[in-house]
Amino acid sequence: MAQIAVAFAVGIIFAFGLAVSEMINPARVIGFLDVAGRWDPTLLLVMAGALAVTVPIFPLILRRSKPILAAQFSLPTKTRLDPPLVTGAVIFGAGWGLAGFCPGPALAALASGSPSVILFVIAMLVGQWLASRFETR
Amino acid sequence: MTEPNTLGGLIGGALIGLAALLLLALNGRIAGISGILGGLITSTGRGDRFWRCAFIFGLLAGAGLYALTCGGLPLELQARGPTLLVAGLLVGVGTRLGSGCTSGHGVCGLARRSPRSLLATMIFMVAAALTVFLTRHIF
Numbered sequence: 001m002a003q004i005a006v007a008f009a010v011g012i013i014f015a016f017g018l019a020v021s022e023m024i025n026p027a028r029v030i031g032f033l034d035v036a037g038r039w040d041p042t043l044l045l046v047m048a049g050a051l052a053v054t055v056p057i058f059p060l061i062l063r064r065s066k067p068i069l070a071a072q073f074s075l076p077t078k079t080r081l082d083p084p085l086v087t088g089a090v091i092f093g094a095g096w097g098l099a100g101f102c103p104g105p106a107l108a109a110l111a112s113g114s115p116s117v118i119l120f121v122i123a124m125l126v127g128q129w130l131a132s133r134f135e136t137r
Numbered sequence: 138m139t140e141p142n143t144l145g146g147l148i149g150g151a152l153i154g155l156a157a158l159l160l161l162a163l164n165g166r167i168a169g170i171s172g173i174l175g176g177l178i179t180s181t182g183r184g185d186r187f188w189r190c191a192f193i194f195g196l197l198a199g200a201g202l203y204a205l206t207c208g209g210l211p212l213e214l215q216a217r218g219p220t221l222l223v224a225g226l227l228v229g230v231g232t233r234l235g236s237g238c239t240s241g242h243g244v245c246g247l248a249r250r251s252p253r254s255l256l257a258t259m260i261f262m263v264a265a266a267l268t269v270f271l272t273r274h275i276f
Contacts, residue, residue: 011195021149049150067165088235093264095227127229
């Protein structure tokens with residue numbers, strides 16, 4: 001129960017971060033990606049602000065034997081720089097550049113009730129499902 | 138819109154970082170949005186689904202709360218109809234295949250000093266910038 005409450009609260013903080021930084025706004029994101037246009041460095045500042053917090057403190061947390069509320073850390077297990085990683089990043093980048101939405105901002109922007117955002121999120125879910133069909137487990 | 142949002146960017150970024158810290162320290166989870174969402178597709182067990190849904194509801198509630206208290210959400214769509222559909226599909230397929238998105242690889246993975254995340258972040262940034270260049274300046 002405590003972990004559910006944490007997840008909800010963390011979602012709220014995350015969404016505020018996306019809104020305050022305007023990363024929820026595709027125009028800001030495209031402005032950053034458009035290096036040949038009027039370049040907008042805001043996304044870089046957001047990354048810097050986030051990494052200034054996570055880079056020094058993540059190792060301290062991971063030094064513990066387990067998290068505060070859960071039995072163990074659930075971390076990614078893959079370590080190889082394999083073709084799916086590269087192909088996936090290229091495909092994701094293409095989609096990100098087309099609409100200016102990545103998963104976090106798109107989900108948060110659902111709160112606007114915009115049919116366009118709903119369409120994007122449904123397409124994203126279908127895409128994730130399609131790709132999951134081809135996973136070998 | 139063209140002026141950089143310096144203060145908002147730094148503060149908003151720090152909030153995103155704080156969210157990632159809390160989720161890792163308390164629940165032992167990586168705050169990668171595509172992973173949290175995608176886990177719902179292949180997830181086993183109700184407990185696992187619950188926290189993923191709670192996080193996503195939190196995202197929606199947070200954005201809604203921001204809209205109510207700060208006078209709406211800044212939202213200027215950059216694509217419509219078919220383009221949004223294709224973009225959504227690509228983002229879904231790409232993040233699943235590539236094991237993450239901007240938050241998972243970019244914010245959390247780099248903090249874990251993961252070579253996979255560093256490579257993925259560089260590639261999706263370049264691919265996205267190239268896509269914007271092609272769609273805004275060439276075609």
